[in-house]
Amino acid sequence: MTIFVDESGDLGTGGRFFVIAMFVPQKPKRVVNFMRRFCAEKGLQEVKGSLLTFSEKQEIFNHLNFANDYSVSYIVADKLNIDNKAILDDKNLCYNYLFKFLIRRTLKSANEDVEILLDNHSTKVKSINSLADYIRLLAITDWGFKNKLAIQYTDSKSSKVVQAADVAANAIYARYTYGKMHFYNMLTISQSIEFPFAKFNQPPSISKAPKI
Numbered sequence: 001m002t003i004f005v006d007e008s009g010d011l012g013t014g015g016r017f018f019v020i021a022m023f024v025p026q027k028p029k030r031v032v033n034f035m036r037r038f039c040a041e042k043g044l045q046e047v048k049g050s051l052l053t054f055s056e057k058q059e060i061f062n063h064l065n066f067a068n069d070y071s072v073s074y075i076v077a078d079k080l081n082i083d084n085k086a087i088l089d090d091k092n093l094c095y096n097y098l099f100k101f102l103i104r105r106t107l108k109s110a111n112e113d114v115e116i117l118l119d120n121h122s123t124k125v126k127s128i129n130s131l132a133d134y135i136r137l138l139a140i141t142d143w144g145f146k147n148k149l150a151i152q153y154t155d156s157k158s159s160k161v162v163q164a165a166d167v168a169a170n171a172i173y174a175r176y177t178y179g180k181m182h183f184y185n186m187l188t189i190s191q192s193i194e195f196p197f198a199k200f201n202q203p204p205s206i207s208k209a210p211k212i
Contacts, residue, residue: 001110002028005099005118006156006165008049008173011079011091017176018077020095020102023165024190026069034063035160046156047163049170060167061186072168073191075102076176081199096131100138101193107139113148119162120153176201 001024009018025031035047038060049057064070075098079088087094107114116135132151139145156162171183194200 001106001112002115002117003103003106004159004161004165005116006162006169007119008166008169009177011088011094015177016078016080017173018079018098019074019169019173019176020098021072021074021165021169021172022102022106023161023168024071024073025161025164027067028161030067030069031064031164032160035060035163038063039160047160047167049167052167057167057171057183060164061171061183064164065186065188068188070164070188071190072165072172072187073102073106073189074169074172075099075193075195076172076200077195078200078202080204081196081202083196083199092130096134098195099131100135101195102191103135104138104143105191107135107145107149108143110145110147114145114150116149116151117154117159117162118151119156119159119166 004023004025005020006023007018007020009015011018039045039047042056047060052060077094077098082088087097103116135151136149139149154162156166168187171187174180175184
C-alpha cells in the first residue's frame with residue numbers, strides 16, 4: 001500500500017484550521033497519467049489546489065471519481081481549541097502528533113507493507129527521521145503492525161499523486177474554513193477526524209482573570 005500525504009492551512013498563527021489528508025489510490029498510474037495530461041493542457045508544472053479555478057477543480061474531481069478507485073482520510077485540527085499550546089509551539093511536534101491519529105487505523109488494519117510519501121514542504125526536512133521513528137515505534141508497540149513501513153519525503157513537483165492529495169486537502173480545508181461543500185462532497189472519504197475531539201469548532205474558551 002502506498003499512501004500519499006499533503007496538507008492545507010498552516011501550523012502557525014494564520015487561520016483556525018489545519019488539515020492533513022491521506023490519498024490512497026488503487027491504481028496510482030491512472031492518477032499520474034491524468035494529472036500529467038492536465039498539467040500539459042493547462043501549461044502547469046505543478047497542480048496546487050489553492051490556485052485552481054472552479055472549472056479546473058471540477059475537471060480533476062470528475063476524472064478522479066470516474067473509476068472510484070481511491071480513498072481519502074484526513075484529520076482537521078481546530079488550533080484555537082488545542083489546550084496544550086506547547087504542541088503548537090513546535091510545528092514538527094504538532095504535525096507528528098496529529099499524524100499519529102490519522103495513520104493509526106490504517107496501520108492497525110494493514111496486512112501488507114506500507115509506504116508513506118509526504119510532500120517535502122510539509123515539515124522541516126530534518127524532522128522526517130523523528131516522524132518515521134515515532135510512527136514506527138507506535139506501529140510496532142501499540143498497533144500490532146508486523147510488516148515493513150517506509151516513511152519518506154517526495155517532491156510534490158515530481159509526484160502527480162501528491163498533487164492530487166493537495167487538491168483533496170484543499171477541498172477539505174475549504175469546507176471547514178469557508179463552508180464550501182461542493183468539492184468536499186465529491187471526495188471518497190474513508191475516515192474523517194476532527195481534533196480536539198470534544199471541543200472541535202466550539203467557541204474558544206476564555207480563561208478567567210484570577211481574583212485579587
